[in-house]
Amino acid sequence: MNLEEAFGQAVRLRRRGARLNQEEFAALLVLNQGAVSRIENGQGSLTLDMVARIAAALRTTPSALMQEAQNLHGYTPLPDGRPRRTRNID
Numbered sequence: 001m002n003l004e005e006a007f008g009q010a011v012r013l014r015r016r017g018a019r020l021n022q023e024e025f026a027a028l029l030v031l032n033q034g035a036v037s038r039i040e041n042g043q044g045s046l047t048l049d050m051v052a053r054i055a056a057a058l059r060t061t062p063s064a065l066m067q068e069a070q071n072l073h074g075y076t077p078l079p080d081g082r083p084r085r086t087r088n089i090d
Contacts (some may be wrong), residue, residue: 001076005042006069007051012040014058014065028057 001009015025026036029050038044039054046054048062055062069075 001074006075008042010068
């Protein structure tokens with residue numbers, strides 16, 4: 001599982017622990033339910049602003065969420081430790 005998927009699972013676990021359904025969580029983030037589903041399924045990259053908004057809605061910190069994601073069973077960092085490039089920036 002990559003970092004996006006692990007982060008999504010950490011968000012899902014925190015959301016469920018807070019007893020929020022996806023629609024309620026989406027309302028806190030001013031998103032639609034489909035966007036929350038994509039986040040929780042690790043589809044796409046998130047901005048730092050969105051990570052901060054998610055953490056605030058879950059009453060935690062971005063670093064705590066990232067740590068939880070990295071501690072999930074099945075998360076494997078890239079072998080060389082470098083981030084993946086998702087697009088060329090020229």
